[in-house]
Amino acid sequence: xxxxxxxxxxxxxxxxxxxxxxxxxxxxxxxxxxxxxxxxxxxxxxxxxxxxxxxxxxxxxxxxxxxxxxxxxxxxxxxxxxxxxxxxxxxxxxxxxxxxxxxxxxxxxxxxxxxxxxxxxxxxxxxxxxx
Numbered sequence: 312x313x314x315x316x317x318x319x320x321x322x323x324x325x326x327x328x329x330x331x332x333x334x335x336x337x338x339x340x341x342x343x344x345x346x347x348x349x350x351x352x353x354x355x356x357x358x359x360x361x362x363x364x365x366x367x368x369x370x371x372x373x374x375x376x377x378x379x380x381x382x383x384x385x386x387x388x389x390x391x392x393x394x395x396x397x398x399x400x401x402x403x404x405x406x407x408x409x410x411x412x413x414x415x416x417x418x419x420x421x422x423x424x425x426x427x428x429x430x431x432x433x434x435x436x437x438x439x440x441x442x
Contacts, residue, residue, distance in 0.1 A: 317441070324440040327375065331432035334371035339428070342367050352402045361402075365394040372435060380442035386435055397427045 343364055350360025369391030376383050401424045410417035 319437055319440045324436055327379070327436035327439050328432060330375045331372075331436055332429070334368070334375060335425075335428055335432065338364070338367040338371055339425075351398060352405060354406065357399075357402065361395060361398060365391050365398060368394040375435075376439060379439045383439060383442055386438065390431065390435060393431050394428065397424060397431075 347360045347364040351357050351364055353360075369387040372390040373384060373387035376386050401420060404420060405417075408416070408420075410420065412418075
C-alpha cells in the first residue's frame with residue numbers, strides 16, 4: 312500500500328470530524344422541523360424548506376470553521392451547496408420510487424444520503440485540519 316504522508320494532524324482531523332458528525336446529527340435530526348422535512352420532499356414549493364434545512368448545515372459548518380481558520384468561512388457555502396444537492400437528489404428518488412419504510416431500499420436510500428453527508432464532512436475536516 313502506498314504511503315500517504317500528509318501535514319494533516321490526526322488529532323485535529325479526528326476532533327473536526329467529530330464536530331461535523333455532531334453538526335450532522337443536529338441539523339438532520341434535532342433541529343430539522345416537520346415543515347423542513349416534509350416541505351423539501353414536495354413536488355413543488357420545495358426550495359424554501361430545503362434551503363432552510365441545508366442552511367442549518369451551512370451555519371453549522373461556519374461555526375466549526377470560524378474558530379479554526381476564519382479565512383475558510385466559504386466552506387459553509389460549499390457545505391450548503393453539497394447538502395442541497397444530496398438532499399434534493401434523495402427527495403427526487405424517494406418521490407419517484409415511493410418506497411415504503413417497510414422496504415429495505417427505503418433504508419438504503421437513507422443510508423446512502425447519510426454516507427454522502429459524512430463523506431463530505433471528511434473532506435471538510437481534512438481541509439480545516441490542514442489549514
